[in-house]
Amino acid sequence: MSIMETILNEIHGVIKEINETEIDQAVTKLLTAKRIFVIGEGRSGLMAKAFAMRLMHLGAESYVIGETITPAIHKEDMLVAISGSGSTHHVVWTAQKAKEEGVVVQVISATKEGELAKFADSLIFVPAATKFRHKGEASSMQPLGSLFDQSAHIIFDALCMKYAIEKQVSQSESFKMHSNLES
Numbered sequence: 001m002s003i004m005e006t007i008l009n010e011i012h013g014v015i016k017e018i019n020e021t022e023i024d025q026a027v028t029k030l031l032t033a034k035r036i037f038v039i040g041e042g043r044s045g046l047m048a049k050a051f052a053m054r055l056m057h058l059g060a061e062s063y064v065i066g067e068t069i070t071p072a073i074h075k076e077d078m079l080v081a082i083s084g085s086g087s088t089h090h091v092v093w094t095a096q097k098a099k100e101e102g103v104v105v106q107v108i109s110a111t112k113e114g115e116l117a118k119f120a121d122s123l124i125f126v127p128a129a130t131k132f133r134h135k136g137e138a139s140s141m142q143p144l145g146s147l148f149d150q151s152a153h154i155i156f157d158a159l160c161m162k163y164a165i166e167k168q169v170s171q172s173e174s175f176k177m178h179s180n181l182e183s
Helices: 003-015 020-032 042-057 089-100 146-167 171-177
Strands: 036-039 062-064 078-083 104-109 122-125
Touching (some): 003 146, 020 078, 020 122, 036 042, 036 089, 042 062, 042 146, 078 089, 089 104, 104 146
Parallel strands (some): 036 062, 078 104, 104 122
């Protein structure tokens, strides 16, 4: 089996274990949020940024925590926080602060018991290997948290697809929101 087939098999093994109800609950929350904020660090943070970008293409008002144009968060907003370990300090602190503001917090994590989960209104559990290789996670030949990040990207795309279907956003409408300042 090739390395690429092995990677795809690992991702498939994780994705087939995702609870579809958790996805549906997250989409319901996304649909009712006035604005959607995302937070993550490292590669997980890159997945969060890609998610925020796609939400913008779908007509949502979305922001990445830490960017210079990110406004204050309020109780009618939603925070999507991603951390494989569930213990990334800045992500946990941001979720705690958001909860103090009365914000709905959606967590994507490879652990249900992490510090981050304490602040979650709902959690999408991703049973994938992280850099810490916790007991009970899917094993992986890939380094660090690659499997978690790849799986998170697919989950974020699934959330966006369901969001687009519910909002009835077409491909052409999404394309109108795509940057037109590129060559």
